Amino acid sequence: MTRLSYSLLAQLVSLAPAALAGLTVDVNDADSVKEAAALVAEDLMSFYTGDQPGEIPGVLPQPDYAFWTGGALWATLLDYRIHTGNTTFDKTILQGLLFQTAEDDDYMPANWTRSMGNDDQSFWALAAILADETGFADPATGEPQWQTLAKNIFDEQSIEERRASKCANSLRWQIFTFNDGYNYISTAANAAYFSLGAQLARTMDNQTAADLASQIYNDIWDLGLIDEDFSVYDGTNVEDDCDEINKLQFSYTAALLLEGSAQMYNYTGQNTWRTRVDGLVKRTIEVFFPDGAASDVACEPDNCNTDMTFYKAILHRSLGSTMKLAPYTVEAILSTLKTSTAAAVAQCTGGDNGRMCGSVWTGKFDGTTGAGSQMSVLGALISIMTTEATIAPTNTTDSGSGGNGTTTGDSSGPSSSTSDSATTTGRGSRAAISVGAIMGALLLGTLVLG
Template sequence: MKQSIIHPALVASALFISSCASLKLSATDGESVRNAAATVAYGLMSHYTNNQSTTPAADVGSFVSPEGVDKLYWWNSGAIWGGMVDYAMYSGDNSYVEATKHALAANVGEKADLIIESKRGEEGTDDQAFWALSMMSAAESGFPAADGAPAYIDVAEGAFKSITSRWDTTSCNGGLFWQIYADNANGLKYKNSVANGGLFQLAARLALHKKDDSFANWAEKVWDWTTKIGFIDSNYAVYDGAGTENGANCAKIDHNRWTYNHGLFTYGAAAMYAHTGNKVWLERTQALVKAADYFFNHHSEAPGVLAEVVCEQKTCNMDQQSFKAYLSRWLGKTAKLVPETASTITPWLKSSAEAAAQSCSGDKNQCGTKWYTGGFDGLPGINQQLCALETIQSLMLSIESKGDHDQGSDAKSSIVPTPSPTPSPSPAVPEPSIVASSSHIEEPVQFAPTAVDSIAPTPAAPTPYASPAVPAPSEASDSVCEEPVVVTVTETGTVTMTVEPTAEVLPTSVCETPVVVTVTVTSSSFAGVEPTSIIKPTTAVVSSHVSAPAAPSSPPVPTAVVPPVPAMPTSGFVVPTGHATPSPLPFDGAASKRSAASAVFTVAVAALMLFL
């Protein structure tokens, strides 16, 4: 993952939006999108309190719903951390990296396969798969790992082996049960799209990431079974599942269509196309995207706005309140991975993100449930924040990559799901005959869940960059006013620096015009830095105006807008953040009219100034 550190002086700015006004968002303005995402991310992470010294190890990484509200289950927390991995990757804001990496490490399980005994009463196949998909996101983005933790990709693969070991042929000619344990309240009596779709996407992404067809073979196997049994129909609608009790054999399908099921298969198909290059997978991906119109155009008063059709009339439970987040997440990734789909997906995400922002007009920008109402509906919560965040931050991908608008996924398609070619046997991932238990075939991994007292403390705020003083000459001269002052930056220490090509600092100068200071970056460690405009190569030159004869009496404050990072919450609980509570600074938001883009980046520097 390419990271940058947001300037700590701007940490509090995300909270300055009035609590009675909707969140400001221009869906085509990257800066506006990042600002809005930062505000919503803060609102989401304000709910996370299981990072304190008194938190039991088994609870680290789990969000807790407020008293009097439905329980937020373990799988839901895993899904949230996947969103926070993406937030850090897309925005460059590392405020929640420490909390995220320790939450992931604390939940890998004794065998690093995401089977956790303390969660036995609530862990199903889908729960395990959602945590595994978050581990995949961390692996794909190069997300930092906690000290001593197993590699994210190893955990994802461990979960894959665990899940595939439970492929069951005693009913419905195959497929995965929703649950893992027969003594679970829901038992082994229902096979559904979320369990099988979770394996499908996990296998496809493992195949793409590891360039290993043995995983692709399993993705093909799951797709073929799912379409044959009827969980995906000829129009690419994805249904919930079917029972197996009393010889039902998946004959009576629950035809409810949920956003998260659709998202699982859509991005899984996209990953299969990216891995294989097979046009069949492109057609399947496009057809699934086209079928997602059901969720975006269900309400005529809000065309293009995402809705959880089945339950949004105040009947969604805690789980269901989060489902929209995953469709937004995986559609955004699909548009990036398969640009042919972007012309359909991107307008939906823009309309939905703007509607979500309008709903975030509750107290302290709490977000609502029903985005098609045009405002806050009075139904806030943890998952409402997650849905808004995922939809808004997905725009960061679409703004950067517009996709191929000549080949949109709204093209007519008569493709009907058909069995894939029989995959070749894969010795690396053996298929069991009949397994419907919680047994595991891998050896235990020597890694214990992260203890709370081993979690790194919140680091101090990085030292802000201060422009080096320019000593005043004995007298003013034309050469002083006309010649540039050169500052050479070398690699010896760590600071955070804000550079804006046209930022003008009020001078105390004998010159009528400011002198250009040229900052030359000379370290190869900047190769991963990607600001909004010009500091992209390993050696770069930018200019900033300062006074020639003397430095200002105090460090100047640029008026440039940079993506804000939410401030520390009020006292009473701990929210992970990489910054100390700063003094608030005004900012212009998306309304800034400067033509030059600001660039915020982290450099290892000690300033050696050469002046005339």
């Protein structure tokens, strides 16, 4: 059972009148969570203009948002759709996912060449495979199908030209030699590839994808991008023979590794993957929920760029997915997600409508608004909707290992960097808790959530 720390509780108490006037939620009431999620999703889509005349479908407005955030947007809305049954955004999701497929059906539009990373491409593939898995509308005849799009990207990222042979054959961050970051091994890029391969393995029963996913996990373990405590680091440089590790930790990198490991555990039933899931769950919660609420500790509260405001959406979503793929983890995860979600919603008191969300969740509304902040709070709300579509393991026998059982991997964000500076790494209605209840909990010194 997770308890709010006294300091976070005191902050929520001080915010109670404002929170009751803004967005509210009861994290233990499914209807309340869905009502709050509908409002946050509506506010999130107020930042999207791609369905308007003269605008570019599929991506958030340029130049404010990077290409990868479009893929993350559609994955979040697909997740929202399957958990709530709300099909409001179906037409927009379908248009967005198909408009950016590009000539080779691989989500590499020519106009993004100057900034295209392997991780950027993977986020679109992850959205495509989620569309397939959740039974989203099939593209029309003649359009690329969801599995085809995801597999095309995985196959492209499996070729030698995308790799650095002297760095355990791991994926480079950038795809093209003329881009800054081509000689950086981004853990995020490798973690996204790993997660994609794991999902292809499970959803398509593709053993080749499973083998390649297992291999890339082992590769980044060998490089030291995951340590024995399951800390996941940002990356390393090819020019230094990958001997020096950039030890910044960002939440979405660890999250991608966790979800991929949960996919592999669900697919194989192997104890090796269970060990990795357990280690990543424990360390991810330790590092990124330091005071009960999710926090990207490498950059918060003052140094996160626009890309980094999206990371908590991926963090919460991956922990939620892990509970479905490995149901035994619910006890270790759910109470933490509820505590974090309550804190996230409590600060959604900004904007003209009085319910817009900021990017920092451990205090009152921080004055910032954007698609990343809204997506992260939506991801938090979705993550605690745990009653739908639990997936049973496909195999419960341990058939052996695909690498060191105590390893995990991570990477930098959609904008990795070779610097150790958080400013240069990464791309970068119901009342939930009444004032009286909060005050009563304050007298007891704790507030227990589910």
